[in-house]
Amino acid sequence: MSRPRVIRCAACAGRIKPQHPHIGVENLETGEEFSYHARPDCQKRCVEETVTRLEAGKVFAAHHYHSSSCPDAAPGFGCSGGCFDTPMAVAN
Numbered sequence: 001m002s003r004p005r006v007i008r009c010a011a012c013a014g015r016i017k018p019q020h021p022h023i024g025v026e027n028l029e030t031g032e033e034f035s036y037h038a039r040p041d042c043q044k045r046c047v048e049e050t051v052t053r054l055e056a057g058k059v060f061a062a063h064h065y066h067s068s069s070c071p072d073a074a075p076g077f078g079c080s081g082g083c084f085d086t087p088m089a090v091a092n
């Protein structure tokens with residue numbers, strides 16, 4: 001039995017429930033992942049911090065984790081679950 005990993009938002013330090021929509025920004029060199037809430041103010045911090053990290057020459061991949069109750073089989077922006085109502089600007 002492994003305990004579920006506690007995810008904290010890198011923007012507001014609040015806890016993110018894994019079944020709720022959230023964003024992961026993964027450092028492809030280290031595998032370290034920064035997580036952010038899907039809400040607009042945390043997404044904004046996510047974009048700002050990712051731009052700063054990209055400018056530092058690091059390589060990142062963004063993952064969008066949809067709600068566990070999201071009805072779309074292959075969800076994206078504008079999914080019927082409404083996970084990411086405010087689309088995050090593409091950082092490159």
Ligand SMILES: [Zn+2]
Nearest residue numbers: 009012037042
């Ligand atoms: Zn947050």
Ligand SMILES: [Zn+2]
Nearest residue numbers: 066070079083
């Ligand atoms: Zn969704």
